Amino acid sequence: MKKFMFIAASAIIIVLISLQFFRPEISHPPVTGDLQAPTNVKAILVRACYDCHSNQTNLRWYDQVQPVYWQVAEHVRQGRKGLNFSNWDKLSPMDRKGKLWEAVNQIEQGAMPIKSYAFVHTDAKVSKQDLEVLKNYLIGMVHETPDDTAKIHARNKQLQAKTNQTQQNLPESLNGITYIPDYNNWQVISTSDRFDNGTMRVIYGNDVAVKAVKEHHINPWPNGTIFAKAAWDKLEDKQGNVTTGAFKQVEFMIKDNVKYRTTNGWGFARFKTPKLKPYGKDGMFTTECINCHKPMKDNDFVFTFPIKN
Amino acid sequence: MKVIFKILLASLAIFSGCKPSPGADVLINQKASLPESFKLSELHQKVITSFINNRKHTTSILYGNNQAYAAANGGTSIRSSGQSFTLVTWQQQDDAHWFGARIPGDLISAETLHLADSCSRIIYHYQKFKGKELAKLADTTGNAARVKFILSQQASIMP
Numbered sequence: 066m067k068k069f070m071f072i073a074a075s076a077i078i079i080v081l082i083s084l085q086f087f088r089p090e091i092s093h094p095p096v097t098g099d100l101q102a103p104t105n106v107k108a109i110l111v112r113a114c115y116d117c118h119s120n121q122t123n124l125r126w127y128d129q130v131q132p133v134y135w136q137v138a139e140h141v142r143q144g145r146k147g148l149n150f151s152n153w154d155k156l157s158p159m160d161r162k163g164k165l166w167e168a169v170n171q172i173e174q175g176a177m178p179i180k181s182y183a184f185v186h187t188d189a190k191v192s193k194q195d196l197e198v199l200k201n202y203l204i205g206m207v208h209e210t211p212d213d214t215a216k217i218h219a220r221n222k223q224l225q226a227k228t229n230q231t232q233q234n235l236p237e238s239l240n241g242i243t244y245i246p247d248y249n250n251w252q253v254i255s256t257s258d259r260f261d262n263g264t265m266r267v268i269y270g271n272d273v274a275v276k277a278v279k280e281h282h283i284n285p286w287p288n289g290t291i292f293a294k295a296a297w298d299k300l301e302d303k304q305g306n307v308t309t310g311a312f313k314q315v316e317f318m319i320k321d322n323v324k325y326r327t328t329n330g331w332g333f334a335r336f337k338t339p340k341l342k343p344y345g346k347d348g349m350f351t352t353e354c355i356n357c358h359k360p361m362k363d364n365d366f367v368f369t370f371p372i373k374n
Numbered sequence: 375m376k377v378i379f380k381i382l383l384a385s386l387a388i389f390s391g392c393k394p395s396p397g398a399d400v401l402i403n404q405k406a407s408l409p410e411s412f413k414l415s416e417l418h419q420k421v422i423t424s425f426i427n428n429r430k431h432t433t434s435i436l437y438g439n440n441q442a443y444a445a446a447n448g449g450t451s452i453r454s455s456g457q458s459f460t461l462v463t464w465q466q467q468d469d470a471h472w473f474g475a476r477i478p479g480d481l482i483s484a485e486t487l488h489l490a491d492s493c494s495r496i497i498y499h500y501q502k503f504k505g506k507e508l509a510k511l512a513d514t515t516g517n518a519a520r521v522k523f524i525l526s527q528q529a530s531i532m533p
Contacts, residue, residue, distance in 0.1 A: 256478060257477055258476040261473075265426060312533060
Protein backbone atom coordinates (compact mmCIF):
# COMPACT_ATOMS: atom_id res chain seq x y z
CA MET A 66 0.00 0.00 0.00
CA LYS A 67 2.73 2.39 1.03
CA LYS A 68 4.63 1.56 -2.09
CA PHE A 69 1.60 2.28 -4.23
CA MET A 70 1.14 5.71 -2.61
CA PHE A 71 4.79 6.48 -3.25
CA ILE A 72 4.52 5.59 -6.91
CA ALA A 73 1.32 7.56 -7.35
CA ALA A 74 2.77 10.62 -5.66
CA SER A 75 5.93 10.46 -7.74
CA ALA A 76 3.89 10.13 -10.90
CA ILE A 77 1.89 13.23 -10.04
CA ILE A 78 5.04 15.17 -9.25
CA ILE A 79 6.63 14.11 -12.51
CA VAL A 80 3.56 15.15 -14.46
CA LEU A 81 3.46 18.51 -12.68
CA ILE A 82 7.14 19.11 -13.35
CA SER A 83 6.83 18.23 -17.02
CA LEU A 84 3.78 20.46 -17.28
CA GLN A 85 6.00 23.40 -16.40
CA PHE A 86 7.69 23.04 -19.78
CA PHE A 87 4.45 23.51 -21.69
CA ARG A 88 3.92 27.23 -21.47
CA PRO A 89 1.53 29.38 -23.44
CA GLU A 90 3.24 32.64 -24.26
CA ILE A 91 2.20 35.90 -22.67
CA SER A 92 3.61 38.55 -24.94
CA HIS A 93 4.44 42.10 -23.96
CA PRO A 94 3.55 44.23 -26.97
CA PRO A 95 4.53 47.91 -26.78
CA VAL A 96 2.41 50.39 -24.87
CA THR A 97 1.20 52.68 -27.65
CA GLY A 98 -0.67 55.14 -25.43
CA ASP A 99 -1.34 54.49 -21.77
CA LEU A 100 -4.52 55.53 -19.97
CA GLN A 101 -4.39 59.14 -18.80
CA ALA A 102 -6.18 59.73 -15.51
CA PRO A 103 -5.57 61.45 -12.14
CA THR A 104 -2.89 59.66 -10.11
CA ASN A 105 -5.21 58.23 -7.46
CA VAL A 106 -7.64 56.93 -10.07
CA LYS A 107 -4.94 55.39 -12.18
CA ALA A 108 -3.23 53.77 -9.20
CA ILE A 109 -6.37 51.78 -8.43
CA LEU A 110 -6.76 50.56 -12.00
CA VAL A 111 -3.08 49.67 -12.34
CA ARG A 112 -3.13 47.70 -9.11
CA ALA A 113 -6.41 45.87 -9.76
CA CYS A 114 -6.70 45.55 -13.52
CA TYR A 115 -3.40 46.00 -15.36
CA ASP A 116 -2.30 42.37 -15.09
CA CYS A 117 -5.05 41.41 -17.52
CA HIS A 118 -6.05 44.69 -19.16
CA SER A 119 -2.72 46.17 -20.22
CA ASN A 120 0.47 45.12 -21.94
CA GLN A 121 2.29 45.64 -18.62
CA THR A 122 1.29 42.28 -17.20
CA ASN A 123 3.29 41.68 -14.06
CA LEU A 124 2.91 38.08 -12.99
CA ARG A 125 4.08 36.83 -9.63
CA TRP A 126 5.88 33.49 -9.35
CA TYR A 127 2.72 31.72 -8.18
CA ASP A 128 0.90 32.79 -11.34
CA GLN A 129 3.54 31.08 -13.40
CA VAL A 130 3.17 27.59 -11.96
CA GLN A 131 1.32 25.17 -14.18
CA PRO A 132 -1.57 24.35 -14.48
CA VAL A 133 -2.56 27.77 -13.03
CA TYR A 134 -0.48 29.51 -15.68
CA TRP A 135 -2.73 28.25 -18.46
CA GLN A 136 -5.74 29.97 -16.95
CA VAL A 137 -3.78 33.14 -16.21
CA ALA A 138 -2.54 33.31 -19.79
CA GLU A 139 -6.06 32.83 -21.10
CA HIS A 140 -7.39 35.58 -18.81
CA VAL A 141 -4.70 37.95 -20.02
CA ARG A 142 -5.47 37.16 -23.65
CA GLN A 143 -9.24 37.60 -23.27
CA GLY A 144 -8.88 40.55 -20.93
CA ARG A 145 -6.63 42.52 -23.29
CA LYS A 146 -8.95 41.84 -26.18
CA GLY A 147 -11.95 43.48 -24.53
CA LEU A 148 -10.18 46.29 -22.72
CA ASN A 149 -6.55 47.32 -23.03
CA PHE A 150 -5.39 50.41 -21.15
CA SER A 151 -2.05 50.27 -23.01
CA ASN A 152 -3.72 51.04 -26.35
CA TRP A 153 -5.88 53.83 -24.99
CA ASP A 154 -4.85 56.04 -27.92
CA LYS A 155 -6.58 53.63 -30.31
CA LEU A 156 -10.01 54.50 -28.87
CA SER A 157 -12.08 57.57 -29.67
CA PRO A 158 -12.69 59.89 -26.70
CA MET A 159 -16.27 58.61 -26.58
CA ASP A 160 -15.20 54.97 -26.54
CA ARG A 161 -12.68 55.71 -23.77
CA LYS A 162 -15.42 57.16 -21.64
CA GLY A 163 -17.68 54.24 -22.44
CA LYS A 164 -15.05 51.71 -21.42
CA LEU A 165 -14.35 53.52 -18.14
CA TRP A 166 -18.03 53.53 -17.15
CA GLU A 167 -18.27 49.88 -18.10
CA ALA A 168 -15.15 49.15 -16.06
CA VAL A 169 -16.50 50.81 -12.93
CA ASN A 170 -19.82 49.03 -13.39
CA GLN A 171 -18.04 45.68 -13.66
CA ILE A 172 -16.33 46.43 -10.36
CA GLU A 173 -19.53 47.58 -8.66
CA GLN A 174 -21.38 44.43 -9.74
CA GLY A 175 -18.55 42.30 -8.36
CA ALA A 176 -17.56 40.90 -11.75
CA MET A 177 -14.07 42.45 -11.87
CA PRO A 178 -11.34 41.82 -10.97
CA ILE A 179 -12.01 38.13 -11.61
CA LYS A 180 -12.74 36.43 -8.28
CA SER A 181 -10.20 33.64 -8.47
CA TYR A 182 -7.52 36.23 -9.25
CA ALA A 183 -8.52 38.59 -6.44
CA PHE A 184 -8.58 35.63 -4.05
CA VAL A 185 -4.88 35.06 -4.59
CA HIS A 186 -3.82 38.67 -5.32
CA THR A 187 -5.33 40.26 -2.23
CA ASP A 188 -3.76 43.61 -3.12
CA ALA A 189 -5.90 43.72 -6.29
CA LYS A 190 -9.17 44.05 -4.39
CA VAL A 191 -11.04 47.31 -4.99
CA SER A 192 -12.27 48.64 -1.65
CA LYS A 193 -15.45 50.67 -1.13
CA GLN A 194 -13.33 53.81 -0.85
CA ASP A 195 -11.49 52.97 -4.08
CA LEU A 196 -14.81 52.53 -5.83
CA GLU A 197 -15.96 55.93 -4.58
CA VAL A 198 -12.79 57.52 -5.98
CA LEU A 199 -13.47 55.95 -9.37
CA LYS A 200 -17.14 56.95 -9.33
CA ASN A 201 -16.40 60.55 -8.38
CA TYR A 202 -13.93 60.75 -11.20
CA LEU A 203 -16.58 59.62 -13.69
CA ILE A 204 -19.30 61.89 -12.26
CA GLY A 205 -16.86 64.77 -12.70
CA MET A 206 -16.68 64.02 -16.41
CA VAL A 207 -20.44 64.40 -16.95
CA HIS A 208 -21.22 67.71 -18.62
CA GLU A 209 -24.79 68.34 -19.62
CA THR A 210 -24.84 71.47 -21.78
CA PRO A 211 -28.20 73.15 -22.31
CA ASP A 212 -29.11 74.15 -25.85
CA ASP A 213 -26.26 72.11 -27.33
CA THR A 214 -26.15 73.39 -30.92
CA ALA A 215 -24.34 70.34 -32.29
CA LYS A 216 -27.05 68.07 -30.94
CA ILE A 217 -29.87 70.30 -32.17
CA HIS A 218 -28.23 70.33 -35.57
CA ALA A 219 -27.92 66.54 -35.60
CA ARG A 220 -31.62 66.19 -34.85
CA ASN A 221 -32.65 68.67 -37.53
CA LYS A 222 -30.51 66.89 -40.07
CA GLN A 223 -32.24 63.60 -39.33
CA LEU A 224 -35.65 65.24 -39.56
CA GLN A 225 -34.86 66.64 -42.97
CA ALA A 226 -33.52 63.34 -44.20
CA LYS A 227 -36.66 61.60 -42.98
CA THR A 228 -38.98 63.24 -45.49
CA ASN A 229 -37.09 61.93 -48.50
CA GLN A 230 -36.29 58.54 -47.03
CA THR A 231 -37.39 55.54 -49.02
CA GLN A 232 -38.15 52.17 -47.50
CA GLN A 233 -35.37 49.72 -48.38
CA ASN A 234 -34.95 46.05 -47.60
CA LEU A 235 -34.74 45.23 -43.91
CA PRO A 236 -31.11 45.28 -42.79
CA GLU A 237 -29.48 42.26 -41.17
CA SER A 238 -26.93 42.26 -38.34
CA LEU A 239 -23.58 40.54 -38.85
CA ASN A 240 -24.71 37.56 -36.77
CA GLY A 241 -27.74 37.13 -39.02
CA ILE A 242 -30.54 38.88 -37.12
CA THR A 243 -33.01 40.78 -39.28
CA TYR A 244 -34.20 44.18 -38.10
CA ILE A 245 -37.68 44.02 -36.55
CA PRO A 246 -39.63 47.14 -37.61
CA ASP A 247 -42.66 46.21 -35.53
CA TYR A 248 -41.11 47.11 -32.17
CA ASN A 249 -42.74 50.50 -31.96
CA ASN A 250 -46.07 48.71 -31.60
CA TRP A 251 -44.80 46.92 -28.48
CA GLN A 252 -45.31 47.87 -24.85
CA VAL A 253 -42.75 49.84 -22.90
CA ILE A 254 -41.09 47.92 -20.11
CA SER A 255 -38.81 50.73 -18.94
CA THR A 256 -36.92 53.85 -19.83
CA SER A 257 -33.35 54.77 -19.02
CA ASP A 258 -31.71 58.15 -18.58
CA ARG A 259 -28.09 57.43 -19.42
CA PHE A 260 -26.26 60.42 -18.03
CA ASP A 261 -22.99 58.51 -18.49
CA ASN A 262 -23.18 58.95 -22.26
CA GLY A 263 -25.80 61.65 -22.79
CA THR A 264 -28.52 59.44 -24.23
CA MET A 265 -32.05 58.52 -23.23
CA ARG A 266 -33.67 55.20 -23.99
CA VAL A 267 -37.01 53.47 -24.26
CA ILE A 268 -37.05 49.72 -23.75
CA TYR A 269 -39.87 47.89 -25.49
CA GLY A 270 -40.96 44.30 -24.92
CA ASN A 271 -42.93 42.08 -27.28
CA ASP A 272 -46.10 40.24 -26.15
CA VAL A 273 -44.12 37.30 -24.79
CA ALA A 274 -42.05 39.66 -22.65
CA VAL A 275 -45.06 41.62 -21.38
CA LYS A 276 -46.88 38.39 -20.49
CA ALA A 277 -43.78 37.07 -18.71
CA VAL A 278 -43.63 40.23 -16.59
CA LYS A 279 -47.32 39.96 -15.68
CA GLU A 280 -46.84 36.33 -14.68
CA HIS A 281 -43.53 36.99 -12.89
CA HIS A 282 -41.67 34.50 -15.09
CA ILE A 283 -38.64 36.58 -15.89
CA ASN A 284 -35.69 34.68 -14.48
CA PRO A 285 -35.08 33.11 -16.90
CA TRP A 286 -37.13 34.90 -19.53
CA PRO A 287 -39.15 32.50 -21.74
CA ASN A 288 -38.07 31.66 -25.28
CA GLY A 289 -39.61 34.08 -27.73
CA THR A 290 -39.01 37.10 -25.51
CA ILE A 291 -37.73 40.08 -27.48
CA PHE A 292 -36.56 43.42 -26.15
CA ALA A 293 -35.89 46.48 -28.28
CA LYS A 294 -33.98 49.35 -26.79
CA ALA A 295 -34.11 52.60 -28.74
CA ALA A 296 -31.68 55.42 -27.89
CA TRP A 297 -31.64 59.14 -28.63
CA ASP A 298 -29.37 62.05 -27.75
CA LYS A 299 -30.55 63.96 -24.72
CA LEU A 300 -31.50 67.52 -25.71
CA GLU A 301 -31.68 69.80 -22.70
CA ASP A 302 -33.02 73.36 -22.62
CA LYS A 303 -32.21 76.06 -20.07
CA GLN A 304 -35.16 75.10 -17.89
CA GLY A 305 -33.92 71.54 -17.49
CA ASN A 306 -36.41 70.00 -19.91
CA VAL A 307 -34.82 67.09 -21.72
CA THR A 308 -36.31 65.83 -24.96
CA THR A 309 -35.19 63.27 -27.51
CA GLY A 310 -32.63 64.45 -30.07
CA ALA A 311 -31.04 62.51 -32.90
CA PHE A 312 -31.91 58.81 -33.07
CA LYS A 313 -28.74 56.89 -32.13
CA GLN A 314 -29.59 53.22 -32.43
CA VAL A 315 -31.92 50.38 -31.64
CA GLU A 316 -30.72 47.18 -29.99
CA PHE A 317 -32.51 43.85 -29.88
CA MET A 318 -32.20 40.92 -27.49
CA ILE A 319 -33.99 37.80 -28.69
CA LYS A 320 -34.35 34.86 -26.31
CA ASP A 321 -33.89 31.37 -27.72
CA ASN A 322 -31.82 29.10 -25.55
CA VAL A 323 -31.21 26.64 -28.39
CA LYS A 324 -30.58 28.88 -31.38
CA TYR A 325 -28.49 31.36 -29.38
CA ARG A 326 -26.90 28.82 -27.04
CA THR A 327 -23.40 30.14 -27.69
CA THR A 328 -24.36 33.69 -26.66
CA ASN A 329 -25.97 32.88 -23.31
CA GLY A 330 -29.36 32.15 -24.87
CA TRP A 331 -29.80 35.61 -26.37
CA GLY A 332 -29.45 36.85 -29.93
CA PHE A 333 -27.93 40.33 -29.83
CA ALA A 334 -28.24 42.92 -32.60
CA ARG A 335 -27.66 46.65 -32.88
CA PHE A 336 -28.61 48.98 -35.73
CA LYS A 337 -27.16 52.48 -35.77
CA THR A 338 -28.76 55.76 -36.86
CA PRO A 339 -32.03 56.06 -38.83
CA LYS A 340 -30.16 54.35 -41.67
CA LEU A 341 -30.06 51.25 -39.45
CA LYS A 342 -26.43 50.43 -40.08
CA PRO A 343 -25.58 47.01 -38.57
CA TYR A 344 -23.04 47.38 -35.75
CA GLY A 345 -19.58 45.79 -35.69
CA LYS A 346 -16.86 44.61 -38.02
CA ASP A 347 -17.91 40.97 -38.06
CA GLY A 348 -20.12 38.47 -36.24
CA MET A 349 -17.76 38.53 -33.27
CA PHE A 350 -19.21 41.85 -32.10
CA THR A 351 -21.39 39.71 -29.84
CA THR A 352 -18.36 39.09 -27.58
CA GLU A 353 -18.63 42.73 -26.60
CA CYS A 354 -22.34 42.32 -25.82
CA ILE A 355 -21.70 39.24 -23.73
CA ASN A 356 -18.76 40.65 -21.79
CA CYS A 357 -20.77 43.72 -20.86
CA HIS A 358 -23.87 41.70 -19.89
CA LYS A 359 -21.88 39.10 -17.94
CA PRO A 360 -22.29 40.80 -14.53
CA MET A 361 -26.05 40.22 -15.01
CA LYS A 362 -25.63 36.44 -15.22
CA ASP A 363 -27.88 35.89 -12.19
CA ASN A 364 -30.67 37.86 -13.93
CA ASP A 365 -30.58 35.95 -17.22
CA PHE A 366 -28.13 38.60 -18.54
CA VAL A 367 -30.79 41.33 -18.51
CA PHE A 368 -30.10 44.78 -17.02
CA THR A 369 -33.65 46.16 -17.24
CA PHE A 370 -35.97 46.11 -14.22
CA PRO A 371 -39.28 45.71 -16.10
CA ILE A 372 -42.37 47.77 -15.28
CA LYS A 373 -45.84 46.22 -15.26
CA ASN A 374 -48.30 48.20 -17.35
CA MET B 375 -23.85 9.65 4.51
CA LYS B 376 -26.66 12.03 3.62
CA VAL B 377 -25.33 14.56 6.12
CA ILE B 378 -21.85 14.41 4.67
CA PHE B 379 -23.30 14.88 1.21
CA LYS B 380 -25.24 17.93 2.34
CA ILE B 381 -22.20 19.45 4.00
CA LEU B 382 -20.21 18.85 0.84
CA LEU B 383 -22.87 20.52 -1.26
CA ALA B 384 -23.10 23.47 1.08
CA SER B 385 -19.37 24.02 1.13
CA LEU B 386 -19.26 23.71 -2.63
CA ALA B 387 -21.88 26.44 -2.87
CA ILE B 388 -19.93 28.66 -0.50
CA PHE B 389 -16.63 28.22 -2.27
CA SER B 390 -18.02 28.69 -5.73
CA GLY B 391 -19.64 31.94 -4.60
CA CYS B 392 -23.00 30.48 -5.53
CA LYS B 393 -26.03 32.46 -4.48
CA PRO B 394 -29.69 31.98 -5.36
CA SER B 395 -30.85 33.95 -8.40
CA PRO B 396 -32.96 37.00 -7.61
CA GLY B 397 -36.68 36.37 -8.07
CA ALA B 398 -39.24 38.29 -10.09
CA ASP B 399 -40.37 40.28 -7.03
CA VAL B 400 -36.89 41.80 -6.82
CA LEU B 401 -36.37 42.24 -10.55
CA ILE B 402 -39.75 43.73 -11.44
CA ASN B 403 -39.81 47.48 -10.89
CA GLN B 404 -42.74 47.46 -8.45
CA LYS B 405 -42.60 51.15 -7.51
CA ALA B 406 -42.90 52.20 -11.12
CA SER B 407 -45.51 49.63 -12.14
CA LEU B 408 -48.99 50.81 -13.02
CA PRO B 409 -52.00 49.45 -11.14
CA GLU B 410 -53.70 46.68 -13.07
CA SER B 411 -56.98 48.58 -12.99
CA PHE B 412 -55.51 51.27 -15.26
CA LYS B 413 -55.15 48.74 -18.12
CA LEU B 414 -52.62 50.76 -20.05
CA SER B 415 -51.41 47.75 -22.00
CA GLU B 416 -54.93 47.09 -23.27
CA LEU B 417 -55.10 50.51 -24.93
CA HIS B 418 -52.31 49.45 -27.31
CA GLN B 419 -51.09 52.98 -27.68
CA LYS B 420 -47.67 53.72 -29.15
CA VAL B 421 -44.85 55.77 -27.74
CA ILE B 422 -44.89 59.22 -29.32
CA THR B 423 -41.99 60.50 -27.29
CA SER B 424 -40.31 60.42 -23.91
CA PHE B 425 -38.86 63.28 -21.89
CA ILE B 426 -37.12 64.10 -18.64
CA ASN B 427 -37.22 67.05 -16.28
CA ASN B 428 -33.73 67.51 -14.87
CA ARG B 429 -34.86 69.91 -12.15
CA LYS B 430 -37.66 67.77 -10.79
CA HIS B 431 -35.90 64.50 -11.67
CA THR B 432 -38.96 63.10 -13.35
CA THR B 433 -39.23 60.99 -16.48
CA SER B 434 -42.28 60.67 -18.73
CA ILE B 435 -43.63 58.75 -21.69
CA LEU B 436 -46.26 60.16 -24.00
CA TYR B 437 -48.34 57.51 -25.71
CA GLY B 438 -50.91 57.97 -28.45
CA ASN B 439 -53.43 55.85 -30.31
CA ASN B 440 -52.87 55.36 -34.05
CA GLN B 441 -54.49 58.68 -34.97
CA ALA B 442 -52.56 60.64 -32.38
CA TYR B 443 -49.33 58.85 -33.31
CA ALA B 444 -49.83 59.53 -37.02
CA ALA B 445 -50.59 63.21 -36.40
CA ALA B 446 -47.55 63.66 -34.16
CA ASN B 447 -45.30 61.89 -36.65
CA GLY B 448 -46.71 63.67 -39.66
CA GLY B 449 -45.14 66.75 -38.19
CA THR B 450 -48.47 68.52 -38.57
CA SER B 451 -50.29 69.87 -35.58
CA ILE B 452 -53.65 68.97 -37.05
CA ARG B 453 -55.95 68.04 -34.24
CA SER B 454 -58.95 65.94 -35.03
CA SER B 455 -61.46 64.03 -33.04
CA GLY B 456 -60.51 60.48 -32.18
CA GLN B 457 -56.97 61.29 -31.13
CA SER B 458 -56.13 59.86 -27.70
CA PHE B 459 -53.06 60.47 -25.58
CA THR B 460 -51.73 59.04 -22.33
CA LEU B 461 -48.88 60.69 -20.45
CA VAL B 462 -47.24 58.72 -17.64
CA THR B 463 -44.76 60.41 -15.27
CA TRP B 464 -42.42 58.90 -12.72
CA GLN B 465 -39.92 60.16 -10.19
CA GLN B 466 -36.46 59.00 -11.28
CA GLN B 467 -34.34 56.58 -9.25
CA ASP B 468 -30.78 55.37 -9.64
CA ASP B 469 -30.44 52.15 -11.62
CA ALA B 470 -29.08 49.48 -9.28
CA HIS B 471 -27.76 47.58 -12.31
CA TRP B 472 -25.94 50.45 -13.98
CA PHE B 473 -24.03 53.27 -12.35
CA GLY B 474 -24.60 56.04 -14.89
CA ALA B 475 -28.32 55.49 -15.46
CA ARG B 476 -31.59 56.63 -13.92
CA ILE B 477 -34.76 54.65 -14.37
CA PRO B 478 -38.41 55.21 -13.42
CA GLY B 479 -39.03 55.14 -9.67
CA ASP B 480 -42.25 56.05 -7.86
CA LEU B 481 -45.21 56.49 -10.15
CA ILE B 482 -46.37 60.12 -9.94
CA SER B 483 -49.25 60.45 -12.37
CA ALA B 484 -51.00 59.44 -15.55
CA GLU B 485 -52.90 61.91 -17.69
CA THR B 486 -55.32 61.06 -20.46
CA LEU B 487 -56.52 63.30 -23.24
CA HIS B 488 -59.23 62.46 -25.78
CA LEU B 489 -60.19 64.70 -28.65
CA ALA B 490 -63.85 64.61 -29.58
CA ASP B 491 -66.08 66.42 -32.02
CA SER B 492 -69.05 68.48 -31.03
CA CYS B 493 -70.87 70.77 -33.48
CA SER B 494 -67.73 70.90 -35.67
CA ARG B 495 -65.66 72.04 -32.71
CA ILE B 496 -63.00 69.96 -31.02
CA ILE B 497 -63.53 69.21 -27.37
CA TYR B 498 -60.62 68.19 -25.18
CA HIS B 499 -61.42 65.62 -22.52
CA TYR B 500 -58.58 65.71 -20.05
CA GLN B 501 -58.24 63.66 -16.88
CA LYS B 502 -55.44 63.36 -14.36
CA PHE B 503 -54.74 60.33 -12.17
CA LYS B 504 -52.36 60.59 -9.25
CA GLY B 505 -50.13 58.47 -7.06
CA LYS B 506 -49.23 54.82 -6.90
CA GLU B 507 -52.90 53.82 -7.27
CA LEU B 508 -53.55 56.39 -10.02
CA ALA B 509 -56.55 57.85 -8.22
CA LYS B 510 -58.78 60.06 -10.35
CA LEU B 511 -58.24 63.73 -9.59
CA ALA B 512 -61.32 65.94 -9.32
CA ASP B 513 -59.45 69.24 -9.25
CA THR B 514 -59.40 70.75 -12.74
CA THR B 515 -57.15 73.76 -12.18
CA GLY B 516 -54.34 73.88 -14.66
CA ASN B 517 -55.99 71.44 -17.02
CA ALA B 518 -55.91 73.79 -20.00
CA ALA B 519 -52.17 74.23 -19.62
CA ARG B 520 -51.68 70.47 -19.47
CA VAL B 521 -53.72 69.96 -22.64
CA LYS B 522 -51.57 72.52 -24.38
CA PHE B 523 -48.42 70.90 -23.03
CA ILE B 524 -49.39 67.43 -24.24
CA LEU B 525 -50.36 68.68 -27.68
CA SER B 526 -47.13 70.64 -28.04
CA GLN B 527 -44.89 67.56 -27.72
CA GLN B 528 -42.98 66.59 -30.84
CA ALA B 529 -42.60 62.96 -31.81
CA SER B 530 -39.24 61.26 -31.27
CA ILE B 531 -37.37 60.43 -34.45
CA MET B 532 -37.86 56.77 -35.32
CA PRO B 533 -36.28 54.98 -38.26
